[in-house]
Amino acid sequence: AKKNSIDLFDEVILKKLNGITQYENERSFALDFDNGYSLVFKMHANRSNVLLSKEGKVIEIFRNQFKADLELSLQELHRAIDWSYAHFTQNIGNLKQTYFTFGKEIWRYLEENGCDENDTTKTWKMIQEVILLLETPTFYILNRKGQIKFSLLPDGDRIKSLSDPIEAINEFFYLATSTDTLQREKAAIQKKLMAIIDSSEGYISKNLKKLDEITIDTPYKIWADVLMANMHQVEKGKKKITLFDFDGKEITLKLKPDLNAQQNAQIFYRKAKNQEIEINKLSESIQQKQSELDAAKVQLTQLDAIATLTDFKQQFKESKIKVSKKEEPLPFHQMEYMGYKIWIGKNAVNNDLLTLKYAHKDDLWLHAKDVAGSHVVIKNQSGKTIPKEVIERAAELAAYNSKRKTESLCPVAYTQKKFVRKRKGDLPGTVVVEREQVIMVTPKL
Structure with a gap:
């Protein structure tokens, strides 16, 4: 045995199993051995325990705090x-x-279907119906408030009903995982679209105000025209002059005292020309942002209507929705697929940096078999199993970034990073893999 392991319950080690006791209406069972000992498994959530008993008497427990x-x-x-x-x-x-x-769940089902303790006859009848449903089960896969549920009760929008439990649980697993993936993928796209919408609305609002300020507060062309129409009133050497515009309103214009009226008007005309260029550019950028805003709103509506992962992939997987990133870039290639981050080494030295410094022990490490190539890492998400589709995509990248990139099929090894080590004196990028699985993929960027 390893140093960090210990034998427990020596009395039943290598003993013959005689039978199993399932305690009636209880979340506990026992393994009964031929020497009179039993191992009792109490499945009581955070108070679970394993008990060793001799002829019905508990003599040892695993969790001594209980x-x-x-x-x-x-x-x-x-x-x-x-x-x-x-x-x-x-x-x-x-x-x-x-x-x-x-x-x-059962009491909720009874209550939602009209079970009332004040109506003894109805309550008794409903309980008998529930018992019948449980004892002769049909297995239901339901959509309950947007979540996929597995139930013995027809409680929710029915997706499927099956009689075979293995088939039912397999179908439930597929639907639940694909629905979870769809929700995560939709949430990621929705977040990006909302960022685009918020950013675009802010940009448009800010620049419309700026456009108003430019066109209303500083009408250089009008000032130049007024100055040219009143040249006879303008004497050289003045720093400002008050005149009437074409609507009869007084306006005060700042002048350059060393220039005459015509020369000051030319300055205003030049500013008016530059102002027109600025207005045109600003209007174009506002129009472009408005187009981006409209497109994002349309995509958001389309996203809300998507109900299957297949439809999502067809419509959004190749979508080039981008938002600016504030994070410092990592020293290797990065991408994201189905909500999982994938890191790709750039060269031999960079491979070492990726694998030995940045990758966590529970991350998934990939490399094309028996050839030089990039180390690829899928970042692990705590409590989740990396989907097969993500592993396949990362393997395609590992194959493409290797000497096998031109082959029609490429074997790619993958394992948890904790099974990858570097020996002293090994060349950059060279590692030893202690345990691996292999997947065949087509090299693809």
């Missing part, structure tokens, strides 16, 4: 339920404790 388990009578783990009508009527006001194996 000392009360040493005094446990194993026969008490059997919890009978009286399903008779007489017992039902006697406990009509205490049904949740009486039928303690009914979980929150």
Whole structure:
């Protein structure tokens, strides 16, 4: 055994298993051995424990903080339920404790379907119907408030109903994972689109105000025309002059005292020309931002209507939605696929940097088999299994960034980064892989 391991419950090591005890209406079971010992597994959430018993008496426990388990009578783990009508009527006001194996989902189903303790006949009938559903089950895959649920009760928008439990759970897993992927992918695109919308609206609002300021507050051409129309009133050497514009309103103009009226007017005309160029450019940029804003709003509406991962991939997977990044760039190539970050080494030295410094032990490491090429890393997300599609995409990148990039099929090794090490004296980019799996892919950028 390894240094960090220890044998527990020596009394049952290598002993013959005689049978299994399933405690009635209890989340516990026991493995019974031929020497009179049993291992009892108490599946009680954060109070779970493993007990070693000898002829029904607990003599050792795994989690020693639960000392009360040493005094446990194993026969008490059997919890009978009286399903008779007489017992039902006697406990009509205490049904949740009486039928303690009914979980929150069952009681919610009963309540939402009109179960009322004040109506004894109806409540009894509904409970019998639920028992029948549980004992002769049809397995339902439901959409409940946007979430995919697996249930023995027809409680929600029905997607599928199946009679075979293995087929049902496999179908549920596929739908649940694809739905989860779709929701994450949609959320990522939605975030980018909202960033574009917020940024565009802010830009348009800011620059419309600027456009108004330019065209209304500083009408250089009007000032120049007024000055030319009143040349006879303008004497050289003045720093400012008050004149009437073409609407009869007084305006005060600042002048250069060393220039005459015509020369000062030429300055205003030049500023008017530059102002017109600025107005045109500003108008074009506002129009462009408005087009981006309109497109983002259309895409957001389309995104809301998408219900399947296939439709999403067809419509958005090649979408070039971009938002500015404020993060410092990492020293290797980066991309994102289905919400997972993929890092790609640039050269041998950079491969070492990626694998040995930046990659975490639980990240997935990939490399084209038996040829020189880039190290590729898929960043792990805590509590999640990296989807097969992400592994395939990263493998395609590893194959493309290798000496096998022109081959029709390329074997790519992948493993957790913790199984990749570098020996002293190895050349840059050279590593030893202690454990690996291989996937065949077509090299693709």
